[in-house]
Every structure is written in structure tokens, then in C-alpha cells.
Amino acid sequence: MKIEGLVQESWNAVKILAALTILLGFAYPLAVTLAARTWFPAKATGSLIVVGSRVQGSALIGQDFKNPKYFWGRPSATSPYPYDAEASGASNLGPNNPALWDAVKARVAALRAADPTQSGLIPADLATASASGLDPDISPEAARYQVARVAKARELTQSQVAALIKTHTAGPLLGLWGRPRVNVLELNLALDALAKRAR
Amino acid sequence: MNREYIAIAAYMLVILALAKPLGAYVAGVYEGQTPFLERLLGPVERLFYRLCGIDPKREMGWKRYAVAVLLFNVAGFFLLYALERLQGRLPLNPQHFPSVPADLALNTAVSFMTNTNWQAYSGENTLSYLTQMAGLGVQNFVSAASGLAVMAALIRSLVRRESPTIGNFWADLWRGTLYILLPLSSILALALISQGVVQNFKPYVQAAWLDHSAATAAVPTQIIPMGPAASQIAIKQLGTNGGGFFGANSAYPFENPTPLSDFLEMLSILLLPAALCHAFGSMVKDTRQGWALLAAMTLLFLPLMILAVHSETAGNPALTRLGVSAAAGNMEGKEVRFGAADSALWAAATTATSNGSVNSSHDSFMPLGGLATLFLMQLGEVAYGGVGCGLYGLLMFVFVAVFVAGLMIGRTPEYLGKKIQIFEMQMATIVILVMPLIVLLSTAVAVVTAAGRAGAFNPGPHGFSEILYAFTSQGNNNGSAFGGINADTTFYNVLGSLCMLLGRFWMKIPVLAAAGSLARKKASPPSAGTLPTYTPLFVLLLVGVVVIVGALSFAPVLALGPIAEHVMASGSLVR
Numbered sequence: 001m002k003i004e005g006l007v008q009e010s011w012n013a014v015k016i017l018a019a020l021t022i023l024l025g026f027a028y029p030l031a032v033t034l035a036a037r038t039w040f041p042a043k044a045t046g047s048l049i050v051v052g053s054r055v056q057g058s059a060l061i062g063q064d065f066k067n068p069k070y071f072w073g074r075p076s077a078t079s080p081y082p083y084d085a086e087a088s089g090a091s092n093l094g095p096n097n098p099a100l101w102d103a104v105k106a107r108v109a110a111l112r113a114a115d116p117t118q119s120g121l122i123p124a125d126l127a128t129a130s131a132s133g134l135d136p137d138i139s140p141e142a143a144r145y146q147v148a149r150v151a152k153a154r155e156l157t158q159s160q161v162a163a164l165i166k167t168h169t170a171g172p173l174l175g176l177w178g179r180p181r182v183n184v185l186e187l188n189l190a191l192d193a194l195a196k197r198a199r
Numbered sequence: 200m201n202r203e204y205i206a207i208a209a210y211m212l213v214i215l216a217l218a219k220p221l222g223a224y225v226a227g228v229y230e231g232q233t234p235f236l237e238r239l240l241g242p243v244e245r246l247f248y249r250l251c252g253i254d255p256k257r258e259m260g261w262k263r264y265a266v267a268v269l270l271f272n273v274a275g276f277f278l279l280y281a282l283e284r285l286q287g288r289l290p291l292n293p294q295h296f297p298s299v300p301a302d303l304a305l306n307t308a309v310s311f312m313t314n315t316n317w318q319a320y321s322g323e324n325t326l327s328y329l330t331q332m333a334g335l336g337v338q339n340f341v342s343a344a345s346g347l348a349v350m351a352a353l354i355r356s357l358v359r360r361e362s363p364t365i366g367n368f369w370a371d372l373w374r375g376t377l378y379i380l381l382p383l384s385s386i387l388a389l390a391l392i393s394q395g396v397v398q399n400f401k402p403y404v405q406a407a408w409l410d411h412s413a414a415t416a417a418v419p420t421q422i423i424p425m426g427p428a429a430s431q432i433a434i435k436q437l438g439t440n441g442g443g444f445f446g447a448n449s450a451y452p453f454e455n456p457t458p459l460s461d462f463l464e465m466l467s468i469l470l471l472p473a474a475l476c477h478a479f480g481s482m483v484k485d486t487r488q489g490w491a492l493l494a495a496m497t498l499l500f501l502p503l504m505i506l507a508v509h510s511e512t513a514g515n516p517a518l519t520r521l522g523v524s525a526a527a528g529n530m531e532g533k534e535v536r537f538g539a540a541d542s543a544l545w546a547a548a549t550t551a552t553s554n555g556s557v558n559s560s561h562d563s564f565m566p567l568g569g570l571a572t573l574f575l576m577q578l579g580e581v582a583y584g585g586v587g588c589g590l591y592g593l594l595m596f597v598f599v600a601v602f603v604a605g606l607m608i609g610r611t612p613e614y615l616g617k618k619i620q621i622f623e624m625q626m627a628t629i630v631i632l633v634m635p636l637i638v639l640l641s642t643a644v645a646v647v648t649a650a651g652r653a654g655a656f657n658p659g660p661h662g663f664s665e666i667l668y669a670f671t672s673q674g675n676n677n678g679s680a681f682g683g684i685n686a687d688t689t690f691y692n693v694l695g696s697l698c699m700l701l702g703r704f705w706m707k708i709p710v711l712a713a714a715g716s717l718a719r720k721k722a723s724p725p726s727a728g729t730l731p732t733y734t735p736l737f738v739l740l741l742v743g744v745v746v747i748v749g750a751l752s753f754a755p756v757l758a759l760g761p762i763a764e765h766v767m768a769s770g771s772l773v774r
Contacts, residue, residue, distance in 0.1 A: 009267050012267070013271040017271065024337045024381070025336055026333065028430060029430040037399075043394070046425060047395045066410060067411075085422060088451050089447050089682070090447070090450070092683030095768070096517060101521065124523050124525070125530050125535050128530040130532070130534050131559045132451045137536050139527060139535055172458055172538075173457075173459050175202070177541055188409055
């Protein structure tokens with residue numbers, strides 16, 4: 001291949017990259033954004049939960065719950081603080097790393113201390129950190145594990161709280177893919193509403 | 200337990216069912232036939248040729264084709280590097296991110312140009328919307344389209360008789376982008392948005408914490424990232440790219456919010472690589488050849504995928520001893536909406552291809568689950584492999600397999616009527632052996648240097664697995680990681696970039712050289728002594744060659760990493 005060929009193909013590469021950048025880097029994302037705005041305006045902007053004029057969070061992003069009157073979500077490994085949506089990530093602790101065992105031990109102890117009436121094994125998702133650090137869900141087992149504590153702190157009956165879990169449980173896709181799950185932020189908002197009505 | 204395996208079987212069936220129609224369509228695109236989108240997109244295609252002054256009918260020899268591939272990738276690299284370095288002064292940067300530091304920008308530009316999409320960066324706190332869409336997004340498309348083009352050129356070389364040329368790279372690049380990747384991505388992007396994947400140009404949103412005890416003076420609100428994510432995630436999955444819009448990649452709820460979005464993304468990972476087998480069969484006018492390759496890939500994939508699923512759903516015995524239920528499996532580093540089984544299935548799919556997107560933390564997998572992901576990459580990512588590169592990688596193994604068979608039966612090795620001779624074998628050997636060389640040498644360098652060892656996060660053999668995984672991933676252009684490794688250091692950024700470049704181009708160029716040589720050959724009609732390459736016997740021979748090469752190269756290092764960890768962990772349970 002001669003030098004003219006090289007020059008010609010270099011020039012072609014630059015022109016074609018420019019054309020492709022306009023099409024794929026600008027036209028395509030803009031077209032998708034316009035379609036999203038038309039058909040799925042709420043979903044495309046983060047599935048935000050707005051209470052009055054205040055953004056109370058996103059239905060898809062978990063929040064940190066510490067108060068016993070709320071259901072607690074997954075432990076979060078984001079840094080510098082839990083559920084930092086700008087610094088998503090997992091603990092990346094290996095399954096046989098003593099640091100993981102220590103962290104799990106501490107979580108198990110905290111859960112046991114928060115509700116000494118519960119015996120038996122703790123659902124795995126309550127004792128382990130999620131992949132994103134922002135997991136919005138817990139398993140129905142993990143929610144049921146917390147019913148007694150939440151009901152007591154709220155002065156509600158356990159059946160009232162358990163019924164709330166039932167209505168907030170989403171199933172797997174076609175019963176096959178994914179796992180049953182309860183959205184913690186939405187469950188806690190419903191709990192607040194229920195407590196307000198009860199008062 | 201059974202429910203999970205039914206879900207996996209259904210997933211595999213959907214992939215295999217889609218392989219035929221999509222493969223036939225892809226074959227048409229590269230044979231220059233007018234596909235059914237022609238009426239809509241034909242004018243765009245012709246306008247592009249006119250604007251850029253390209254004659255799509257002008258054929259290229261393999262050298263010119265290879266030069267065009269390289270030049271185009273170099274141009275793409277410089278554009279992406281410039282965008283990263285200048286983003287602080289460019290528009291579409293609502294969070295006012297500063298420009299990316301030089302070594303990280305280098306690593307990221309190489310990473311996306313080579314279809315690796317290794318993430319030393321974390322999107323939501325480093326990259327502006329402009330860098331994401333005009334930089335990363337474009338490379339997501341064109342690196343996949345380049346892989347497809349090289350594959351199409353290699354297939355043509357098997358079909359053509361005594362031809363000095365193998366096609367026109369610019370036309371292949373453009374047609375692959377316009378007729379295959381763009382339509383599929385548009386559909387997938389909209390489907391993902393319907394599930395909650397974000398797509399906007401808004402600044403990040405401040406949300407109130409519901410539990411006031413979470414709010415402190417330093418973090419009065421939760422900052423929720425935004426951005427044009429869906430359009431990029433669609434091509435990231437379809438083009439086996441895998442670089443996330445957000446740091447946690449497909450575990451981030453805005454990238455992958457529901458089981459349905461998870462299924463669609465997982466489907467997109469294997470969709471094209473599997474369909475390309477049928478495209479191959481269709482282009483060589485013998486669909487049995489394509490099915491044989493697909494069968495070989497599936498045979499390689501299934502046992503390792505099942506190993507991963509089995510090991511993750513069984514849970515972590517060390518945690519059970521601490522009072523944690525094992526019923527949901529090993530949930531450290533996994534999301535509740537996916538669960539252990541689908542996370543492990545995804546992990547297998549993403550390492551079997553050169554995708555590398557993750558919906559769980561591979562670093563927290565059980566030792567044998569981690570082993571499955573490592574070994575799937577170390578087989579050379581030929582089952583099912585990256586878009587284009589998986590198929591041309593497997594075809595190199597096919598040459599070796601027919602050569603081995605030829606030696607056994609004493610006949611000149613042939614594939615599809617073309618003699619496989621010294622030159623093709625040399626090229627196939629380079630392609631197959633260069634990857635283990637890069638991976639093992641880099642791992643060795645990292646292990647003996649302080650800068651390399653400093654990257655390991657977990658103690659013991661698991662830390663070694665992290666280093667091995669990092670170079671396996673980059674040498675194979677995968678992009679996933681044992682995420683604990685501290686990869687954003689000058690040592691890992693530079694050595695990793697080198698691995699990605701060698702892993703990509705040291706394979707593409709020999710593949711094109713082999714294509715050039717094959718295209719020039721005559722074809723001999725099959726005779727009674729010809730080895731049929733579509734029989735179950737040949738499929739097994741091919742699988743054997745892939746497994747033996749992979750096992751011989753990597754069994755020793757795997758013994759030092761995941762196998763040592765597994766044995767140590769089981770030992771401590773006995774005590």
C-alpha cells in the first residue's frame with residue numbers, strides 16, 4: 001500500500017468518525033430522549049416520588065433507614081456515607097475475607113438487639129451489602145423479620161403491618177426471572193400514611 | 200432450585216430461537232442485499248457515502264482493510280481522549296465535572312476503543328453527559344461494528360475463490376452500524392426506559408431523606424444522578440461493550456431497574472454473538488456449519504454457567520455459621536430484585552462474551568463461581584464471544600481443530616473447501632497464544648512488583664484472583680472486574696491499556712491476514728476423504744481443542760487463586 005493510500009484512508013477515517021459521531025453521539029441519544037419524554041416522562045426522569053413540593057426520593061433508589069419505626073433496607077457499602085447515589089458500589093469483600101465475617105457478625109448482632117423476640121436465621125439480604133449500595137428492595141422474608149419491631153415502635157398491630165408488606169410485594173417476571181421483593185422506601189411511606197390515619 | 204433452572208433453560212431457548220432470524224438478517228447486511236429497513240435507512244446510507252466520498256463497491260485487500268481498521272480506531276481514540284481531557288470546558292456538563300486526569304483518560308479511551316470497557320472511572324462522579332454520549336456512546340457502537348466488519352471479511356474470504364480482496368471496511372462499518380446496531384439499540388433503549396432507566400439531560404436531583412436520622416449536616420439530602428443513560432446502555436449490552444453509565448454498572452437501579460430490564464439486557468448480551476453463528480452458516484451457504492459452531496459454543500458455555508449458578512445459589516457456609524440463612528444464596532454484592540441465580544447467569548453470560556457489564560459484584564462470588572467467570576474469559580471468549588470477535592476467535596480454533604484432525608487421518612486439512620496451510624496455522628497460533636501470554640505475563644509482573652501487589656484488596660488467594668481477573672479481563676477485552684482491586688493507579692492504568700491494545704489488535708490483524716490468504720485460494724470440491732465439519736464428532740473435537748488450550752494455559756494460575764481459596768474454605772469448615 002502506497003503513501004497516497006495511507007493519506008486517503010486517514011482522511012476517510014476522520015470524515016467517517018465525524019459523521020458517525022453526529023449520528024450516534026448526538027442524533028441517536030436526542031431522538032431517544034424525545035421519544036422518552038413523549039411516552040415515559042416520569043420513568044425517563046428517575047421515577048421520582050414527589051410529596052407536595054418536595055422530592056422524597058426515587059422509587060428505584062434505596063434510602064438509608066436507621067430508626068426502628070421504619071423498615072430497614074440492605075446494608076450499603078457506598079462511601080463516604082450509606083446510599084450515596086453518586087458513589088455507587090459494592091463492598092467487594094471476598095466470601096472468605098475475615099472483614100466480611102466481622103461486618104456480618106456486627107449486623108446480625110444489631111438485628112438481634114433491635115428485636116430480641118426474633119430467633120432463627122436472619123434473611124441473607126439483611127446481613128449482606130448489595131451490589132450497587134442503592135438496592136431499593138428487600139425480600140419479603142426480610143420484611144417479615146422486621147414486622148414485630150416496626151409494629152411495636154409504631155403502636156400498630158402486627159397484622160396491620162404484615163398486610164402492608166403483602167400489598168407492596170412484587171413478584172418475579174412470569175414467576176421465573178428475578179426474586180420477590182418489597183420496595184423499602186415505598187413501604188415506609190405507606191407505613192407513615194397508615195400511622196397518620198391510625199392517630 | 201428448580202424454578203431457577205427452568206428460567207435458565209427458557210433464557211437459552213429464547214437466545215437460540217432468535218439466532219436464526221437475526222442471523223439471516225445479519226448475513227444479508229454483509230452480503231449487500233437490501234434488508235427490510237432499506238426503504239427507511241437506504242437514503243441515509245447513500246447520503247453518508249456521498250458526504251464522505253466513499254465508494255462502497257471499491258474493494259480492499261487485507262492490508263488496506265487492516266490499515267483502515269487501525270486508522271479509524273486511532274481517530275476514535277484521539278477524539279475520546281480529547282473529550283475527556285477537555286470536558287471541564289465543554290458544554291453538557293451540568294455537574295461541572297473537571298477534566299479527567301491523563302492516565303485515567305488514556306485507560307478509558309483505550310478501553311472503549313478496544314471494546315473492553317474496563318471501568319477505572321465511575322461515571323456518575325467523573326464524566327460529563329457530552330463525554331458519555333459523544334465519546335463513550337460512539338465508541339460503544341463503532342468498536343462493535345469494527346468487530347463485526349472483521350468477522351464479515353473473514354467469512355467472505357472463505358466464500359470467495361481466488362480473490363485478491365476481502366471487502367470495503369468503510370461500507371462494512373457503516374452498514375453494520377446503520378442496519379444492525381442502531382435499530383436494535385433504539386428498540387432496546389425504549390424498552391429499558393419503560394422499566395425506569397433514565398434518559399434526560401437534567402442536572403442531578405436533590406431528594407429528602409425519609410428517615411431524618413440519615414440526614415446529617417454534611418449530607419442533608421440524597422443526590423440522585425440523571426443523564427442520557429438508556430441510549431448508551433442499549434448499545435453497551437448489544438455491542439458486548441459493558442462499560443457502565445454509572446459506577447455500579449448494571450447493578451445500579453437506574454441502569455437495570457426490574458427483572459424484565461434484567462432479562463432484556465441479559466438477552467442482548469448473548470443475542471448477536473449467538474446469531475452470528477447462523478449468519479456465518481448462511482453466508483457460506485451451508486447452515487449446518489453455523490449450527491455446528493453454535494453447538495460448540497453452547498457446550499462450552501453451559502457447564503461453566505451451571506457451575507456459577509450452583510455455587511452462588513448454595514450460599515456462603517461461613518455466613519451460615521454466623522446465623523445468616525442460606526436460602527437466598529450468597530447475597531453479598533447482589534441485588535434483591537435479581538437474586539443469586541440470575542446474578543450468576545448474568546456473570547456467566549458477560550464473561551463468556553466480551554461484554555463485561557455486571558449486575559452483581561463478581562469479587563464477592565464464592566470461589567467456584569469466580570472460577571467459572573475467570574475460565575470463561577480464559578477460553579478466549581469464544582463461547583459466545585464478543586460481537587464479531589467471538590466468531591472469528593472460534594474460527595481460529597476451527598483451523599487448529601481441522602489441522603489436528605488432518606494430522607490424525609493423514610489428509611491435507613481443509614475447511615469449507617479451502618486448504619488450511621502453514622500461513623493460516625501461523626496466524627491462528629498467534630491469535631490463540633498471544634492472549635495467555637499477555638495475561639500471564641502481566642499478572643506475573645503485577646505480583647512481583649509492589650505497585651501491582653498494592654492493588655489487591657482482599658487478603659490471601661482471593662487477592663491473587665483479583666489481579667489475575669484484572670489482566671484476564673483486559674487481555675480479553677472483557678471489562679468486568681473483581682471490583683475490589685484498586686485499578687485507578689498509574690501502574691494498572693498503563694499496563695492495563697497495553698493489555699487491551701495487544702489483546703485487541705494483535706488478534707484483529709492476524710485474523711485479517713489469514714482472511715487475505717484464504718481469499719486468494721482456490722476451493723477444492725469435497726471428496727470422500729474430506730473431514731465434514733458439521734458433525735457432532737467435529738463439534739466435540741473443536742470443544743476439546745478450546746478446552747485443552749485454555750486448561751493448559753491457565754490451570755496453574757487458577758490453582759493458585761480460586762481453587763486454593765475453595766480448598767482452604769472447605770478445609771476450615773471441616774475443622
